[in-house]
Amino acid sequence: MEKQPDRAEKYRRSVPSPTLEDVATRAGVSTATVSRCLNNPSKVAKTTRERVLEAVRTLGYAPNFGAQALAAKRTNTFGAIIPTMENAIFARGLQAFQEELQRNGITLLVASSSYTPELEEQQIRGLVARGADALLLIGHARAPQVYEFLDDRQVPYVITWTYEDFQSRISIGFDNRKAMKCLAERVISLGHRNIALITSQRKDNDRASHRCEGIQDAMALHGIDPEGLRIVETPYTISNGADAFASLMESDPRPTAVLCGNDVLAAGALLQARKMNLDVPGDVSITGFDDIEIAQIVTPALTTVHVPHREMGKGAARLLLGMRNGQMPTSSTELEAHVVLRDSLGPAPRM
Amino acid sequence: MEKQPDRAEKYRRSVPSPTLEDVATRAGVSTATVSRCLNNPSKVAKTTRERVLEAVRTLGYAPNFGAQALAAKRTNTFGAIIPTMENAIFARGLQAFQEELQRNGITLLVASSSYTPELEEQQIRGLVARGADALLLIGHARAPQVYEFLDDRQVPYVITWTYEDFQSRISIGFDNRKAMKCLAERVISLGHRNIALITSQRKDNDRASHRCEGIQDAMALHGIDPEGLRIVETPYTISNGADAFASLMESDPRPTAVLCGNDVLAAGALLQARKMNLDVPGDVSITGFDDIEIAQIVTPALTTVHVPHREMGKGAARLLLGMRNGQMPTSSTELEAHVVLRDSLGPAPRM
């Protein structure tokens, strides 16, 4: 019996992955039928289908990704570009995103941009080049040519970690400004008038800048000059948070409340407060933002803003899945973020 | 002037990505030359090369990933399968891994297995199917058919987060057993005799089981019956750590030292201790493992084992890069993990 001798000849170095053709031969059908069996089972007769699937199983066939992408012009791969993998900020949302994708048979590609616009653009182009069918992006702030590129290529994307109604781009997230304003009002209502903010770079980061504006909104609303808000910008690590807090505590007048742009910076501030023998919240109040795990772990537990991590991730996946099938959502969706009162915020100390 | 009218006809829906052929036409050369220009510049005359690169630039050409993968049989993509993205345990190492890959022009695909062997196998096959040139794996414990599969397909892989000399498989990491033994000896030398362990599932997890054995090694060495080690297994979350600690504190005799398989569980234990008004380390000592960020943040700061996250990530990348180019490393590499003494471990209380 002769058996595709040419093919057998070609591969010698290792056990070759079986191809569609191998499956077809074994099942006694054409490659077209096998392909349909896998992608469009309803178009194949039941008995044939069973025969084919049997062959697939015994051969351990798995489609060649490149070939499939090339022929079908889709990869069943979505991409996500997040600012950092170093800390847990985006982890939970990403996990939810990926779970939802997996449930729909699509694979996730993750890239991190290290909060650098140039790198982010490069990553976006890279992911599109490697066939990402859709993209998850964090925040709105990026160069217009990036959006042009995406629109030209008709790559669906959603923006998350923020919600802005007026944007034509679809987003799913919460209103950073409103959420921070809410927290700030709480702070102010406890008598704090000397307020400071430790934040990560606001340039190219709409989340950070909106949070800052939220505080100023609250101040204005309560008759405090928003210009009086002392702001320290520093990259996103615990020790930077600590340093920023230290410098703030040396200023005069000393703030009675130090709001932080995120929990990581707040944790650093808390650490430093302890080192300086300052009682929190007795001597100074500290708040965070994001409500990641560490917020509950630090002492005192951090008053912060809880963010709908998993809802954003899952929701973004749903949106993207829909968009890939041609259902363009008509509007962005706003999720709720809410203040979580724990122990690090208290009344302003009497002078 | 006629210009490939057929091609223009084919695409209408959106701006098509320029193809190799477009570049070739524009530069007045064949596609082969363009391809060589991009992948093997030395084989092309300087003047031609410049002309081609110019065309690439103005057209904004980027290679089609699928086509490239199909034709070249490599994707310049490495995969990593980690047990979880939910907490920071693997984040730092992964970040280092990806930075090193990026520096070498290769893209990282990340999948998480949720500590489930079946899911992990599926993810591995998935990543290979989509053309991963090499794989980063955590720990040795997995079904033999997985290794067979990888070997058959000649997919290079390295195991990390563990080091075992006797294994034929290449690994880069540290000796979990030795590291934990070292910590346990410290604990014992402080007078603790009643020791307990809170660990994640040890089945299918060699890191967890080796750490456990390390404690027992130390006990045996100091004349304590290793069977006396009380062990609670529980999944990997803060609240589980807290619950496990609570149940341990109810047992009789109460342990004076609770070692935890990782910092997350330890953080939970610490939290619970505070809730129960137990002084740490006055009433009970608690230790962690991994030295992730939270270890420094909790109160008291956690005595734990520092793990060479970034070295493992970067080293794994290097190894894999080499293997792809045919340099099979001859042996695994052992990195150092060391005990970090902070505040959560103290002398055993006098009975």
Add this chain to the structure above:
DNA sequence: GCAAGTAATGTAAGCGCTTGCATTACACGT
């Protein structure tokens, strides 16, 4: 000035899959 070697480029055959269209098989009504 010519053969011979080398460097630069072109030609074209796939890589493994999807899918529009053509073909075949089959059930049914008449």
Add this chain to the structure above:
DNA sequence: ACGTGTAATGCAAGCGCTTACATTACTTGC
């Protein structure tokens, strides 16, 4: 028994790239 409609299948043309091999253009030594 025959045409007709529909369901099932096969055929074959690409998808955009890489690369072995063929071809052409130059050098260079004699």
